Amino acid sequence: MNAPLPLGHPWPTTLYLALYMVTLSAHFLLMHYVVAGVLYTAWCAGSPRKGALDGPLVSLIRDWLPLMLGGAITAGVAPLLFVQILYQKHFYTANLLLFHRWMAVLPVLIAAFYALYLMKTSRFARWPRAGRAALAAATLGLLGFIGWSWTENHLLSIQENAWVEQFAGESWFYAHGTLLPRALFWLCNTVPTLAMMLAWQRRYQEKISEGDEVEDCSRRLAIVAVAGSVLIIATAGFWAAAITPGVREAVTGSPNVTFVVMLAIGMAVEVAGWAWVFSKRRLRGGALLGVSVGTGLRIFSIVGLREAIRLAHIDIAALYPRHAAAAEVGGLGLFLLILVINTLLIAASIWLVRRGWREE
Amino acid sequence: MDLPYYPINDFGPLMKGLAIGGLGIIHVFLAQFAIGGGMLLCYLQWLAQTGRCRQARAFVDGYFKVLVLVSFVLGAVTGVGMWFTTIQVSPRTIGMMVDEFHWIWAIEWTFFSLEVTAGYCFYRYGKRLNDSSRMALLSLYATAAWFSLFWINGILSWQLTPGGWTETGHVWAGFFNPSFFPSLIFRTVTSMAIAAFAACLVINLMPEGNREDRTILLRKAAHFLAPLGLMPLLGVWYFATIPADSRAYVMGGSAAMTLFMSLAVLVSFLIGAYSLLALLKRTMYMNGATSLLLLALTLVATAGGEFVREGVRKPYTVRMALYSNSIRPDEIEHLRRVGSVTNDPYPLLEAEELPNEQLRLGAKVYRFQCSICHTTSGVNGLKELTHAWSPEQKRLMIAQLQRTKPFMPPFAGSAEELEALVQYLQWHGEGQPDDWPETHDEEVLAQIQQWLDEAGTQAGQAHTGDVANSGGEQ
Ligand code: HEM
Numbered sequence: 001m002n003a004p005l006p007l008g009h010p011w012p013t014t015l016y017l018a019l020y021m022v023t024l025s026a027h028f029l030l031m032h033y034v035v036a037g038v039l040y041t042a043w044c045a046g047s048p049r050k051g052a053l054d055g056p057l058v059s060l061i062r063d064w065l066p067l068m069l070g071g072a073i074t075a076g077v078a079p080l081l082f083v084q085i086l087y088q089k090h091f092y093t094a095n096l097l098l099f100h101r102w103m104a105v106l107p108v109l110i111a112a113f114y115a116l117y118l119m120k121t122s123r124f125a126r127w128p129r130a131g132r133a134a135l136a137a138a139t140l141g142l143l144g145f146i147g148w149s150w151t152e153n154h155l156l157s158i159q160e161n162a163w164v165e166q167f168a169g170e171s172w173f174y175a176h177g178t179l180l181p182r183a184l185f186w187l188c189n190t191v192p193t194l195a196m197m198l199a200w201q202r203r204y205q206e207k208i209s210e211g212d213e214v215e216d217c218s219r220r221l222a223i224v225a226v227a228g229s230v231l232i233i234a235t236a237g238f239w240a241a242a243i244t245p246g247v248r249e250a251v252t253g254s255p256n257v258t259f260v261v262m263l264a265i266g267m268a269v270e271v272a273g274w275a276w277v278f279s280k281r282r283l284r285g286g287a288l289l290g291v292s293v294g295t296g297l298r299i300f301s302i303v304g305l306r307e308a309i310r311l312a313h314i315d316i317a318a319l320y321p322r323h324a325a326a327a328e329v330g331g332l333g334l335f336l337l338i339l340v341i342n343t344l345l346i347a348a349s350i351w352l353v354r355r356g357w358r359e360e
Numbered sequence: 361m362d363l364p365y366y367p368i369n370d371f372g373p374l375m376k377g378l379a380i381g382g383l384g385i386i387h388v389f390l391a392q393f394a395i396g397g398g399m400l401l402c403y404l405q406w407l408a409q410t411g412r413c414r415q416a417r418a419f420v421d422g423y424f425k426v427l428v429l430v431s432f433v434l435g436a437v438t439g440v441g442m443w444f445t446t447i448q449v450s451p452r453t454i455g456m457m458v459d460e461f462h463w464i465w466a467i468e469w470t471f472f473s474l475e476v477t478a479g480y481c482f483y484r485y486g487k488r489l490n491d492s493s494r495m496a497l498l499s500l501y502a503t504a505a506w507f508s509l510f511w512i513n514g515i516l517s518w519q520l521t522p523g524g525w526t527e528t529g530h531v532w533a534g535f536f537n538p539s540f541f542p543s544l545i546f547r548t549v550t551s552m553a554i555a556a557f558a559a560c561l562v563i564n565l566m567p568e569g570n571r572e573d574r575t576i577l578l579r580k581a582a583h584f585l586a587p588l589g590l591m592p593l594l595g596v597w598y599f600a601t602i603p604a605d606s607r608a609y610v611m612g613g614s615a616a617m618t619l620f621m622s623l624a625v626l627v628s629f630l631i632g633a634y635s636l637l638a639l640l641k642r643t644m645y646m647n648g649a650t651s652l653l654l655l656a657l658t659l660v661a662t663a664g665g666e667f668v669r670e671g672v673r674k675p676y677t678v679r680m681a682l683y684s685n686s687i688r689p690d691e692i693e694h695l696r697r698v699g700s701v702t703n704d705p706y707p708l709l710e711a712e713e714l715p716n717e718q719l720r721l722g723a724k725v726y727r728f729q730c731s732i733c734h735t736t737s738g739v740n741g742l743k744e745l746t747h748a749w750s751p752e753q754k755r756l757m758i759a760q761l762q763r764t765k766p767f768m769p770p771f772a773g774s775a776e777e778l779e780a781l782v783q784y785l786q787w788h789g790e791g792q793p794d795d796w797p798e799t800h801d802e803e804v805l806a807q808i809q810q811w812l813d814e815a816g817t818q819a820g821q822a823h824t825g826d827v828a829n830s831g832g833e834q
Contacts, residue, residue, distance in 0.1 A: 331463025
């Protein structure tokens with residue numbers, strides 16, 4: 001079992017783990033855009049500067065936020081499916097114990113959605129400062145509530161010996177020592193991811209508006225991204241200090257140390273790419289590709305790390321028979337086939353739009 | 361035998377029913393709006409680009425905005441919400457559905473992703489695209505949306521009519537089960553009707569266009585009401601495929617089921633009759649208020665239909681495979697031997713209020729086996745249902761629970777547990793006095809055991825026609 005996750009387990013377990021980790025990474029990617037995007041919008045909304053919400057970056061963000069939230073939710077459904085196969089009893093128990101939370105998350109999500117649509121309107125930018133700052137901050141609060149709930153649920157799900165007490169205490173919350181550093185670490189991770197995605201969007205915007213003067217945002221993006229990376233390292237230290245020695249050992253020992261190394265490499269590649277962008281003041285495709293690879297590595301490794309931490313609490317070998325039984329049901333072949341077809345159709349939709357654009 | 365114990369939040373069946381039922385109905389309604397809406401938009405885009413209806417183009421863009429703002433957002437979010445509420449109501453049920461059908465669900469997810477992508481592409485850029493690209497995006501959107509229904513429909517209909525899956529456990533036998541096609545077509549027709557009524561509403565609210573234009577558009581949208589004519593036939597087909605006992609519940613066997621069923625049928629009939637009239641009478645103009653009313657009536661019919669669909673599955677959540685109280689039929693014998701709550705690690709929250717250990721045991725048995733459908737006192741309250749019975753009668757009726765009412769699962773615990781449950785009901789019936797003696801009468805336990813053995817561990821048999829009195833003699 002000395003291979004990094006999702007390897008090192010019988011194939012059914014590896015299969016479900018792989019699908020879970022890949023789809024959760026996609027969820028993280030889009031969720032990062034939404035959370036950091038609202039954070040940035042709130043920052044601008046609070047600024048006394050006139051036209052603070054019409055800047056090139058924040059306009060772009062506001063325009064795309066509803067779509068990105070739709071994407072983050074859609075992407076979240078897939079890991080939601082696989083987590084139920086992998087850790088069914090753990091996941092359900094935490095859900096049941098945090099009943100009130102999950103009933104609240106639904107209206108909160110709806111409110112957040114419509115708030116993003118409201119923030120997209122040009123009227124919102126004309127609101128008085130207090131009003132727009134309040135809406136943006138409230139939306140950030142709503143998203144924070146959802147993210148916080150996921151973290152709390154996750155921590156409760158892996159703490160089997162806390163279940164009975166949690167039930168008997170009838171508490172609406174589950175306070176765990178690593179909750180705050182963990183949540184802060186996730187929060188800081190959203191920042192460089194947003195910078196990467198925005199850079200692509202900006203680059204694309206520049207390309208299609210050739211000739212027109214487009215404000216150069218490359219340096220601002222680079223600064224934000226690198227500042228985010230520094231914060232990631234700081235909060236990682238905070239988190240590492242909060243976990244128990246046993247868990248720390250599991251994460252830094254073989255084979256999971258792979259993820260720590262991968263995280264370091266990913267962040268180094270990201271920072272190097274941004275340094276290039278900063279010095280050249282240009283959002284060049286090559287540099288952005290490098291940044292994106294770094295971001296991809298970072299996101300996948302934090303997903304790997306959180307799984308390694310989970311497995312330090314849960315005896316996954318006891319769940320092998322469950323996974324093996326689940327893998328017996330039919331449909332995998334058809335799923336793979338349809339996955340390919342629908343991926344092509346998704347690409348075709350985007351291609352149609354781009355072609356229409358070019359023709360214009 | 362290792363059955364999982366989950367913490368049970370006892371909010372009573374009303375709360376659970378409202379949470380899951382309410383959300384489920386809204387979700388189904390919105391999802392059907394999205395499906396029918398996609399089809400309708402394809403139709404209107406086709407009318408526009410082939411020059412058959414020049415008014416359609418502006419409408420397509422306006423309607424799609426509504427579709428995105430209402431059905432995309434609320435539909436997607438309530439869909440996610442469905443996961444969480446189903447987990448709350450019955451983790452074992454959703455767990456079994458996931459275990460058996462996760463690849464189907466994964467397939468559905470790829471269609472959902474396609475629906476979202478194609479939909480957003482159209483929403484953001486549709487106005488700038490040429491007709492063939494518009495049509496392509498709308499078709500992708502509509503096809504993906506309909507296929508979401510296709511896949512989910514297989515899983516939902518399997519719960520009531522698992523078909524060959526019961527013997528073979530084969531995914532496709534469960535998926536293409538006896539009620540798969542009738543319910544798929546039924547839901548497709550409903551989707552088209554919802555989309556048409558919503559379209560009529562949007563047409564009336566459109567700022568641009570004169571009355572003449574609107575009338576033309578209304579007539580086109582009304583074409584989607586034509587399939588409603590098939591409803592009676594589809595209804596009969598559907599009812600021919602569901603189990604006889606389920607059919608009996610809605611035809612008089614269970615008052616609530618019959619009531620809801622009649623309501624759904626009556627409302628559907630009204631909707632259908634009005635729609636056909638609107639279709640046939642060319643001069644009729646469906647105004648905003650009427651469209652809204654019809655839309656509301658469709659929601660009522662959906663609610664009635666979903667309520668019945670949930671209700672007629674009793675005593676199962678997955679027919680023959682899982683009882684409503686999350687016990688599998690093949691676990692009952694085991695639980696009768698070792699006790700149903702012996703291994704339940706979750707303590708009673710109200711333990712202090714109960715005067716003795718036996719009552720605490722009874723309360724736990726009640727929580728585990730009965731609380732999904734009953735309260736102690738109130739909605740479907742056991743205190744009220746049993747107040748006229750002597751302890752002796754209670755013992756008999758509960759030992760033969762599946763005969764008392766065939767829509768209840770067999771009792772799944774030991775004789776000691778049953779006696780504890782009877783004492784718990786008795787104690788409630790007598791106003792929860794502070795002092796209550798424990799009973800330990802070997803003869804009583806032996807009698808209970810005998811009744812339990814006689815009743816067996818199999819599910820009850822409903823008699824078509826007289827479901828209510830199926831006790832004793834079979
Ligand atoms: C915009 C709102 C959301 C935010 C901010 C958010 C944030 C997060 C965060 C921070 C985590 C990691 C939790 C941890 O490891 O501590 C997470 C995990 C997860 N999220 Fe989201 N999420 C959002 C919406 C959703 C939705 C709507 C779904 C479902 C459709 C979803 C599905 C998941 C799943 C399945 C996990 C993994 C849970 C586990 O393994 O225990 N998320 N999310």
